[in-house]
Amino acid sequence: PPPPVRRAIRPLPDELISQIAAGEVVERPASVLRELVDNALDAGATQITVKLEGGGIRRIVVEDDGAGIPAAELPLALQRHATSKIASLGELEAVASLGFRGEALAAIASVSEMSLASRTADAPHAMRLDARSGELAAAARGVGTTVEVRELFFNTPARRKFLKSEATELAHGLEALRRHALARPEVGFAVWHEGRLIAQWRALIPDAADPATPPAEAETRAQARLAQRLEAVLGADFVRGSRPLPARRQGAVEVAGRIGLPDHARSRPDQQYLYLNGRYIRDKLIAHAVRSAYEDVLHGQRQPIYLLWLSVPPERVDVNVHPAKVEVRFRDGREVHQAVFHALDAALAERRPQAAGAAPL
Numbered sequence: 001p002p003p004p005v006r007r008a009i010r011p012l013p014d015e016l017i018s019q020i021a022a023g024e025v026v027e028r029p030a031s032v033l034r035e036l037v038d039n040a041l042d043a044g045a046t047q048i049t050v051k052l053e054g055g056g057i058r059r060i061v062v063e064d065d066g067a068g069i070p071a072a073e074l075p076l077a078l079q080r081h082a083t084s085k086i087a088s089l090g091e092l093e094a095v096a097s098l099g100f101r102g103e104a105l106a107a108i109a110s111v112s113e114m115s116l117a118s119r120t121a122d123a124p125h126a127m128r129l130d131a132r133s134g135e136l137a138a139a140a141r142g143v144g145t146t147v148e149v150r151e152l153f154f155n156t157p158a159r160r161k162f163l164k165s166e167a168t169e170l171a172h173g174l175e176a177l178r179r180h181a182l183a184r185p186e187v188g189f190a191v192w193h194e195g196r197l198i199a200q201w202r203a204l205i206p207d208a209a210d211p212a213t214p215p216a217e218a219e220t221r222a223q224a225r226l227a228q229r230l231e232a233v234l235g236a237d238f239v240r241g242s243r244p245l246p247a248r249r250q251g252a253v254e255v256a257g258r259i260g261l262p263d264h265a266r267s268r269p270d271q272q273y274l275y276l277n278g279r280y281i282r283d284k285l286i287a288h289a290v291r292s293a294y295e296d297v298l299h300g301q302r303q304p305i306y307l308l309w310l311s312v313p314p315e316r317v318d319v320n321v322h323p324a325k326v327e328v329r330f331r332d333g334r335e336v337h338q339a340v341f342h343a344l345d346a347a348l349a350e351r352r353p354q355a356a357g358a359a360p361l
């Protein structure tokens with residue numbers, strides 16, 4: 001082979017930097033959906049409408065009724081590393097929003113045809129920005145934001161080739177939306193595909209906080225809303241096959257949610273939802289804690305169903321270890337493991353063989 005030719009070191013063009021970064025954040029239509037819905041939730045949306053075509057490959061539209069983006073900031077929203085969510089390292093360490101890297105819109109725009117239309121409450125009308133041309137024009141919509149993403153990976157054919165069939169991409173997209181919907185029962189979702197309404201999860205608004213409501217009563221109501229949302233999103237079987245996990249605090253960690261009855265376990269781990277401070281995550285340590293708690297009530301490779309809600313003070317967890325933020329790092333992993341194990345272990349205690357005859361969970 002010919003000797004390698006050394007070329008001069010050169011900074012990469014901006015667009016290519018974004019396309020490289022997009023490789024980490026945008027894998028398929030479902031990742032676009034995750035990022036856009038994260039943004040809508042961060043903007044305080046109460047209703048989110050998603051419209052898909054071609055499983056999301058041809059077109060994704062996410063519409064929200066959140067706070068909107070001021071016209072003057074629309075171009076900034078598309079700029080890499082530009083964010084309204086943090087301004088300092090201190091804020092990063094205590095971040096409570098789903099986003100903070102200021103990368104998603106820039107990344108998506110670099111691998112699709114994207115436009116952004118938005119209106120804030122004090123604006124006389126909406127403005128629409130076309131990402132490719134940079135053209136800014138008046139548009140018609142109420143307060144909130146609409147992001148439209150067309151022809152994902154049209155300019156990165158190597159990545160487009162990795163996409164599966166439209167049906168498979170749609171299934172992944174729906175799963176991404178389910179994860180959001182389960183985290184936020186108080187937000188309404190409507191999902192359309194090819195002009196047909198394929199999912200609708202109505203907003204379950206909590207009663208106005210009444211200081212006279214005892215905490216136990218408030219928890220019961222929140223559990224009822226969660227059960228209602230679970231039934232709408234995953235079906236009645238999930239609710240029938242699971243029980244509320246009463247909120248339990250150990251050290252800095254609070255665990256709540258719903259845990260599956262052993263006899264409703266499944267052959268695949270497809271109904272296991274884990275949230276940390278409102279963010280869907282996957283975590284080996286917590287998965288291990290769950291498995292350990294179920295150890296003597298589940299046979300073989302049976303997979304419990306569950307929805308676990310962990311609350312940990314933000315400064316005790318690093319969410320900035322994974323571009324898509326699906327993985328996190330705990331400052332004290334043992335504390336988290338023990339809190340999850342003990343919460344589930346206590347709830348499952350009555351299901352154990354030696355406790356036969358005890359009140360059912």
Ligand code: ADP
Pocket residue numbers: 035039040043064066067068069076077078082083084085098099100101102103104105106144145
């Ligand atoms: P990040 O969410 O990490 O800040 P993004 O690239 O996803 O980065 O978004 C950039 C910025 O654009 C956000 O910080 C926010 O100010 C604004 N933005 C994006 N989507 C929305 C939306 N749906 N509603 C209001 N503002 C939005």
Ligand code: MG
Pocket residue numbers: 035038039098099100102104105
């Ligand atoms: Mg974002």
